[in-house]
Amino acid sequence: MVKSIRQRPLAWAAPLGLGLAGCAGDTSILDPAGPAARDVALVWWGMLAFFTLVFVALVVLWLYTFRGGSRPERSAEDERRIGRHWILGGGILLPGVTIVVLLAWGVPAGQHMLPLPIGKPPMVIEVVGHQWWWEVRYPDAEGGEVVTANQLVMPVGEPVDFHVTGADVIHAFWIPRLGGKIDMIPGRINRIRLEAEVPGVFGAQCAEFCGAQHANMRLHVEAMPREEVEAWLAARRPEPAPTPEHAEAREHFREHCADCHRVAGVSEGDVGPDLSDIGVRATLGAGVMAMQEGAIADWLRHHQAYKPGNRMPAHDDIDAETLEAIGAWLETLQP
């Protein structure tokens, strides 16, 4: 499991609204790293402040009506007038004005996320949701499309258009620190524009319930300068020359795995994730395990225990040595 302890100062105070943004993990929408998320976070704090005021006023008024003592004698006409004022003021004016202000102020906060035409067309990244992993494609990469899985590299400081769809059921694409989410629906392509203002690693997780392993469908998102993205893509373009060692493992892979998985220059399966650069990925199983030495073999043996119900069949019919050989070879795969 991915283990790293982060400091969370004032975490206990967070629910009281005292904890400030940035105190939590890498999926907090209150720790925005892009213009869209920042606008929404601002809208949130504004709404929270005003609505807290409304709420406190209402409850105080309510409790105040229970005070003891005598009430002034009022004529029926007075009572009607007071009642009318309360209803018109609190029931119509208050929500009416609030709604108008909220719409006028809040709706533009979403503009950043709309894929409207802009001067220089943004980079397009296609993301396809599968049960329970992510397929990421760079259709416009120089020298041909680059395909990878469960990791997403994007340029920092410029908008990126994400074209998303679902391969099987409905999933949802969401990088909380960059902006809102959009559903990935089979048969449709939805678009959302996001921008990272700072380089870094951002958490992302499927947000639409998609079955048994919905909880373990995470995406490793990394924003880096444009040149580094280009280099990253370029590295994945050429067919890697098969290393002379591990020839036997490759044969095992062809026999057991090739129908589902692609490894550039080795196999073309497209049922499961592309494994061409799996050796340098941060995690395995869409975020279930950290990548380290021996992790792939471990995963191959026990993946149904680590991620119960995942679509890869259990490998009970393959002996441990073979799995270890395949794992050792896969760990060497890097661009």
Place this chain on the structure above:
Amino acid sequence: MSETSTPRRDPEELHRTLDEVWANPRGFRALTVVNHTTLGLRFMITGLVFFLIGGVLAMLIRAQLALPDQDFLSPDLYNQVMTMHGTVMMFLFAIPMLEGLAIYMVPKMIGARDLVCPRLTAFGYFCYLFGGIIIISSLLLEIAPESGWFLYTPLSSSEFSPGPGSDFWLLGVTFVEISAMAAGVELVVGILRTRTQGMSLTRMPLFVWYILVMAFMIVMGFPPLILASILLELERAVGMPFFVVEAGGDPVLWQHLFWLFGHPDVYIIFLPAAGIVSTLIPVFAGRPIVGYSWVVAAVILTGFVSFGLWVHHMFTVGIPQLAQTFFSAASMLVAIPTAIQIFAWLATLWLGKPRMTLPMLWILGFLIIFVIGGLTGVMLALVPFNWQVHDTHFVVAHLHYVVVGGMLFPLVAGAYYWMPLLSGRLPSERLGRWGFWLTFLGFNLTFLVMHWTGLLGMPRRVYTYDTTMGWDLFNLISSVGGFILSVGIAMVIVDFALHFRFGRRSPRNPWHADTLEWANTMPPTNYNLVSLPAVHSRHPLWDDPDLPRSTSAGEHGLAGTTFGRREMWGSDPLTGQVREVVHVPTNSWWPVSAAAALAVVCVSLLARVYVVAGLATLVAVVVLLYWSWENGAHPRASASDEVAPGDPPLHSRTLDGPGRWGMGIGLLANGALFLSLLFGWFYLWTVSPQWQMPDASPLSLPLLLAGGVVLTAAALWLERLVRGLRRGHDRGLAFGLYGTAALGALQLVLLVVLLRQAELAPTASAHDAVVTVALIYGLIHSGLATVLVLLQGRRVGYGYVSARLPYEPLVVVQLWRYHLGVYWVLVAAFWLLPTLMGGSA
């Protein structure tokens, strides 16, 4: 009217004669009971049992999420538990519980003795009970639905959910919904047509207004989900691809139909609860509500607006921007009627002298929690914010604030308020206050913190999470809070359970309330009031605190019973002026038999034993027709048409009994179902990504027109007969009815020929699948209309229908009008428009 002419009689004797007619049988025959008091209690007790089951499921969820990386529940089991928690709480607890309360309370508040279709109440109860048992059994067998309570396709389709879980949901929930529809129809009719003398709409208790709007919303709001469930079950069982993109369907259609139901459903739950608040606040403030008309207008407005908000559950599916902004604004607008009510309550407290009793403590809890839920609701209606927090724990927190605050807290307040009426005893104040504070603190601990968990990015419906996410502490707090909450609720339930034995005896009308239910004895009798008082204002018991005694003494209308019938007033829907004596049916085996037959249909569909399902359907139809046979002027319904001197005629001897209204409201529901089907048709046609439309309509125009002409002729003939009956003559009535039936049968045959000739491939394309369903819908109506008019012909022979008894054909003719309209709309939507627009992919 016998209001003043009835001589004083001995109260004991009056009670005895009424009790003889209204008594519930005991033992095995208790299954035949139709009385609203008994059935209302059964609804509520059954709802309580399901609530406890749903609560245990919630505790399992909180136990699993208390710590990161737990394996207390397997992912599979967690998803079943999560799905069933939502399903049970929504369909088996919240809605039936409030229906039960309405069924119990409404007749007592409007001065009636029962709901107007008591056997329908019983039928609804058994549909609920059997459906609930079927749904829960899936959990015990560990094959429960596991694709979420919203059952989004394609996850719930046979490809991605091959087990029977989704079928349990679709069939079981539809079965339970029959009970909601039954309750909806009869509550509308009961409220509109059986109020006591003088209770005009403007004098109706607010609670009854809320229930009236809720009942209309059930009638209009449930059919989209019923249709969606039928379509998805057809897709799963037979392979009709309504939601499959490659075949021209669209999974998003399911979401539209689901939320077309789902959003009104939130208000179906909230309105009765708000009705409780509007009832209690004036009583405990010791003055009438401020702004009665404002509140009524707000409730009606809520009912309308709530049908235009469903898309706010779907802001992330990629709907065009402009439409999103529209639905965003509409969703916020619903804050206005809600705020009107809140400020009317506040003004009532302000101008009154409120007492902080135990029920009012729960109302305070309601206010605090519900207002927070309402405010986060306004936040969620803002599209950009929604895109961030949609499907996170923020929404889980919001919805629990709305439904627990908006429904459970008022419900408990209402329970404490009305419990003395039910039992004649008062619950314990001390236990009740402990229960309140534990529930209130536990609830806020659980769900206030959960907003934050959602803002930290925790999605909904995850069975586990990693410790690096920083969600541990908040989840632990939520889980601890959840268990405190359950202790609080347990104390409340214990309090209620104990008070039946140990509670202090309560005086009559212990809260000095103004509404008629408190004129009842405590506990009430099966027939409610010995005599039915006239009302002259909104506050009959404040006007005349002596009503409990004078009604029991038989000093008002319809005192006792003279003819051995179950009688009450039938009144004008607007003014409440009495115009008929309504005689309601007595205990019967038909309802439970019909529900049992439907349960067999449901189970055999689940087991995919279609022969048994077909046979059981046939049995159910026969039972329902026999049931309908013993109605109106049938001797078992009412042997004589005698009434006491001065009383109006029996409803079955007039032109406008409640049955006509029942048929009308039923057809309204049917129309909502049909509109949902048309919505699906046009939606797929215009939006589905790979819609395939044949170049020419597969339907034969000559056959369509021939069928239409025959049907129109039959309907016109029936209209003529009905006009004659209205004028008081019945020449050629039997012949005419048989003739209409013959034409109806001919049209049925033409429709069958049309269906066969069209050579549709309903399992290959969504287009053909929708056309098939539409034609089958027409076929079912042809069959039903034909059979009913045929039975009317028979009834003329038996002397149940004649110039003197013109009532029943007036009921049946409405179905024919509806069927005729639907038929021509079908021709326009499925032949004319496609032909005009030209077939294009």
